[in-house]
Amino acid sequence: MDARMPTGTPQPAFVLIRPQMGENIGAAARAMWNFGLDRMRVIAPRDGWPNEKAVAMASGAGRLLDEAQLYDTTADALADCTFVYATTARPRGLTKPVMSPEAALADAAARTARGEKVAIMFGPERAGMENDDIARANVIITVPVNPDFPSLNLAQCVLLSAYEWRRATEAVAAERIEMAGAEWATTGDVEALATHFEQELDQAGFFFPDHKAASMKLNLRNLWSRMPFTRADVATLHGMLRQLLRPRG
Amino acid sequence: MDARMPTGTPQPAFVLIRPQMGENIGAAARAMWNFGLDRMRVIAPRDGWPNEKAVAMASGAGRLLDEAQLYDTTADALADCTFVYATTARPRGLTKPVMSPEAALADAAARTARGEKVAIMFGPERAGMENDDIARANVIITVPVNPDFPSLNLAQCVLLSAYEWRRATEAVAAERIEMAGAEWATTGDVEALATHFEQELDQAGFFFPDHKAASMKLNLRNLWSRMPFTRADVATLHGMLRQLLRPRG
Numbered sequence: 001m002d003a004r005m006p007t008g009t010p011q012p013a014f015v016l017i018r019p020q021m022g023e024n025i026g027a028a029a030r031a032m033w034n035f036g037l038d039r040m041r042v043i044a045p046r047d048g049w050p051n052e053k054a055v056a057m058a059s060g061a062g063r064l065l066d067e068a069q070l071y072d073t074t075a076d077a078l079a080d081c082t083f084v085y086a087t088t089a090r091p092r093g094l095t096k097p098v099m100s101p102e103a104a105l106a107d108a109a110a111r112t113a114r115g116e117k118v119a120i121m122f123g124p125e126r127a128g129m130e131n132d133d134i135a136r137a138n139v140i141i142t143v144p145v146n147p148d149f150p151s152l153n154l155a156q157c158v159l160l161s162a163y164e165w166r167r168a169t170e171a172v173a174a175e176r177i178e179m180a181g182a183e184w185a186t187t188g189d190v191e192a193l194a195t196h197f198e199q200e201l202d203q204a205g206f207f208f209p210d211h212k213a214a215s216m217k218l219n220l221r222n223l224w225s226r227m228p229f230t231r232a233d234v235a236t237l238h239g240m241l242r243q244l245l246r247p248r249g
Numbered sequence: 250m251d252a253r254m255p256t257g258t259p260q261p262a263f264v265l266i267r268p269q270m271g272e273n274i275g276a277a278a279r280a281m282w283n284f285g286l287d288r289m290r291v292i293a294p295r296d297g298w299p300n301e302k303a304v305a306m307a308s309g310a311g312r313l314l315d316e317a318q319l320y321d322t323t324a325d326a327l328a329d330c331t332f333v334y335a336t337t338a339r340p341r342g343l344t345k346p347v348m349s350p351e352a353a354l355a356d357a358a359a360r361t362a363r364g365e366k367v368a369i370m371f372g373p374e375r376a377g378m379e380n381d382d383i384a385r386a387n388v389i390i391t392v393p394v395n396p397d398f399p400s401l402n403l404a405q406c407v408l409l410s411a412y413e414w415r416r417a418t419e420a421v422a423a424e425r426i427e428m429a430g431a432e433w434a435t436t437g438d439v440e441a442l443a444t445h446f447e448q449e450l451d452q453a454g455f456f457f458p459d460h461k462a463a464s465m466k467l468n469l470r471n472l473w474s475r476m477p478f479t480r481a482d483v484a485t486l487h488g489m490l491r492q493l494l495r496p497r498g
Contacts, residue, residue, distance in 0.1 A: 031405070036395040060398055102416070144415055146285040149309055156280070156408055163409055166393055167351070 015041040026057025027155035033061035035162035040068040079188035081119040086137035104141040105164035135222040185229040275306025276404035282310035284411035289317040328437030330368040335386035353390040354413035384471040434478040
């Protein structure tokens with residue numbers, strides 16, 4: 001089994017959401033590259049970009065920071081992805097499948113082998129991910145930690161995910177799968193669909209009463225992101241909505 | 250599946266060999282406790298013991314340091330163990346089974362469930378383990394890292410091992426095994442046997458020529474530690490050696 005993984009091989013993007021300490025970004029880069037992953041995306045890092053402390057900590061994996069893609073919002077960072085995982089330890093009150101790192105990265109490896117573009121999100125150090133971010137994920141990844149001491153840090157969480165990716169792809173490599181015929185919707189496609197519905201529903205007075213509007217919108221976003229949509233599905237739903245709103249008669 | 254793991258549950262000892270930075274010892278304690286492990290042994294830490302920086306870093310897992318057992322030598326630290334794993338990335342030129350973390354910790358879980366006392370060794374940060382230490386292990390654990398960037402640090406190595414322990418014991422819990430009838434030799438038993446043979450062989454002029462003596466001794470130590478000896482086996486071998494040396498006639 002050749003352990004080498006050329007950087008041209010399709011692989012998930014690891015998306016760091018509003019990371020705080022440069023050291024942690026650097027340590028995350030090292031953890032990724034330890035297992036042959038080099039596609040990092042960074043959303044709104046607290047201390048700006050590039051970050052000297054991240055570079056110092058990443059020694060040997062600095063290339064990942066040089067090549068990292070920077071985004072302002074989670075929606076932008078995920079726009080081209082077809083399937084998204086969010087790592088979080090806490091229950092969120094959102095209906096969403098929860099997978100172990102092993103199951104999730106095996107799933108990610110199978111999807112990647114079929115030509116899908118997947119992303120794995122990691123929340124900021126202290127607060128963890130916000131529900132607005134989680135709602136954009138298709139699946140939640142939860143590490144089976146000691147409930148009396150569940151405090152994994154960012155780089156540890158990245159390390160375990162990258163390790164499971166490596167394990168999964170070593171297994172999948174033997175049974176590589178043909179590209180499936182269907183073309184999956186991207187997160188950007190689903191985002192546009194969600195926005196289309198949200199705007200029209202808002203105008204229709206659906207989000208009522210006012211103090212419940214925010215959580216109703218969140219739950220709806222979450223509903224869309226749970227669905228395994230193809231691009232054709234999304235086009236159909238847009239068409240349905242437009243048709244429903246067309247003046248009668 | 251209850252994720253809680255009471256500290257009374259049998260579990261492997263994690264043995265840190267001559268660790269250097271207190272921060273790394275503290276981070277290793279955190280990583281262990283993240284997955285419910287709390288039996289740490291420390292051999293000859295560079296900066297003495299207790300170590301303030303270790304305590305500061307361990308926050309929340311400080312109890313592991315308070316309860317850690319301190320030893321001067323690897324032989325002492327392993328004396329009561331029946332099966333020992335050594336984590337190392339580099340090939341060592343010693344004949345020794347090599348396992349992935351997954352396979353090794355599944356093996357460790359099965360042995361622990363049968364009443365064996367197992368230990369997992371982690372080398373010092375920079376240099377890694379010495380061959381003298383490795384030769385005392387029954388099995389080598391190697392993490393399948395990116396060969397272009399294999400630099401896992403101590404706490405990362407501990408984290409992956411503890412994570413695999415957790416995964417393995419969740420699986421084993423369903424099919425707990427009865428205590429086996431045989432009583433395994435401890436590492437201390439095997440050490441005493443190895444020393445007995447080494448001394449007698451030395452007197453017999455076996456380790457010749459002089460410049461090869463060290464590597465011959467290392468290989469012999471390694472041979473003993475590879476064997477799945479029972480206490481009865483060890484007693485038999487001591488007896489055989491004594492008998493062979495008894496004056497004839």
